Amino acid sequence: MSARRRVAVIGAEGRLGRHACELLESSAEFELVARIGRGDALEAAVRAARAELAFESTRAGLGFEHAERLLRAGVRPLVATSGVTPEENERLDALARGLGLGGLVVPNFSVGSWLLQRLSAEAARWFERAEIVELHHDKKRDAPSGTALETARRMRAERGEGAREVPIHSVRLPGLYAHQEVLFGAPGEVLTLRHDMSGPDAFGPGILAALRHVATASGVGRGLDAVFARGVPTAN
Ligand SMILES: NC(=O)c1ccc[n+]([C@@H]2O[C@H](COP(=O)([O-])OP(=O)(O)OC[C@H]3O[C@@H](n4cnc5c(N)ncnc54)[C@H](OP(=O)(O)O)[C@@H]3O)[C@@H](O)[C@H]2O)c1
Structure with missing residues (x-):
């Protein structure tokens, strides 16, 4: 069996962050390697945890900045936080492509x-x-x-x-x-x-399918169209 993908959760003590942590803890495909909160140094924490992917769910307005910093630290971001504009999304896409990485911005996982x-x-x-x-x-x-x-x-x-x-x-x-x-x-x-x-259970299949997509994506897309292109996965 191949190694599980290493995922950090940013905003891990928040409502959505806690739900993402629970999903990752019971996943055979992903491993939760860091729970990052407001007081933590983002780059140092993801590097210390050797995270490959990061689930970002903090506060509206922080998603773009965090995704940019994560990409520069070599980590693929999945941004759940509200407020990333289409223009910011394009800037993230260009940055990720330049770095040979990928990510995704998803305004709603349900x-x-x-x-x-x-x-x-x-x-x-x-x-x-x-x-x-x-x-x-x-x-x-x-x-x-x-x-x-x-x-x-x-x-x-x-x-x-x-x-x-x-x-x-x-x-x-x-x-x-x-x-x-x-x-x-x-x-x-x-x-x-x-x-x-x-309740947050509606986000589960979308979060896992989006993380799977981000693991191999080139550039930073938006929404679930590409993620669900081959059908919508079940929760298990
Ligand atoms: N895409 C989706 O499907 C979806 C679904 C639900 C929610 N959302 C969005 O996701 C975001 C989070 O929602 P939520 O309900 O989980 O909010 P929440 O309960 O307020 O949680 C946000 C968490 O982020 C932490 N945080 C704030 N600034 C931070 C920073 N600079 N670094 C690290 N952590 C930081 C907060 O800590 P403090 O409490 O110390 O400030 C809190 O623990 C919102 O923008 C919401 O609109 C998206």
């Missing part, structure tokens, strides 16, 4: 959310007006969510140059976990697409 984004892009071709409502637990710090921004970006890209903005409404309340509605309106009809998550 299969249902990935499908909602694809279906929303498809529907945006037929409805000129649409709005997004994203609803999350009250501990979520950023708004609008990275998933909502990515959905809107994909919808506008599908509509082409000069397309109307897609307004996003954010709700933060106890009792919620992660939910998103995309409403399409035209005279006399409304189409509603909705996705609901009740």
Whole structure:
């Protein structure tokens, strides 16, 4: 059997980071070699652990900087953190290609959310007006969510140059976990697409499949399209 891929988790004490650590600890394919938190020196910690891959889930706005530093340290990043723009993604892609490395930025690992984004892009071709409502637990710090921004970006890209903005409404309340509605309106009809998550288990298959992809990727892509190109994996 080949050696397990060595993975560091950055933001390991956070909600998503803890879930990623649990997944890695029960994986036959990957080995959790470092739990890195806010007080740790990033480059020194990944080098000391001889990490090959890093799962980055910290705070909105840090994903780009951390991915850049990880690549320069020779580590392939999988960025879960919200807020990496498409332009920053392109800069990471160029840097990784120059270094002969790869990585990936994934605004949402759930299969249902990935499908909602694809279906929303498809529907945006037929409805000129649409709005997004994203609803999350009250501990979520950023708004609008990275998933909502990515959905809107994909919808506008599908509509082409000069397309109307897609307004996003954010709700933060106890009792919620992660939910998103995309409403399409035209005279006399409304189409509603909705996705609901009740816990982090929905991220598991996407996280493992994305790590598998990152292990051999050239450059830094975005989203799960390439990861799920040959079908969506099961949790086991
Ligand atoms: N892609 C996806 O599917 C997905 C799913 C869920 C969440 N997210 C995104 O992932 C990010 C994390 O979400 P979360 O719910 O896990 O947040 P969280 O519970 O607040 O966890 C973030 C963790 O990162 C740590 N941290 C902050 N700055 C750091 C630094 N410079 N170096 C290392 N660690 C640092 C925090 O430590 P302190 O507590 O000390 O600040 C905390 O432990 C958010 O941007 C969220 O939107 C993405």
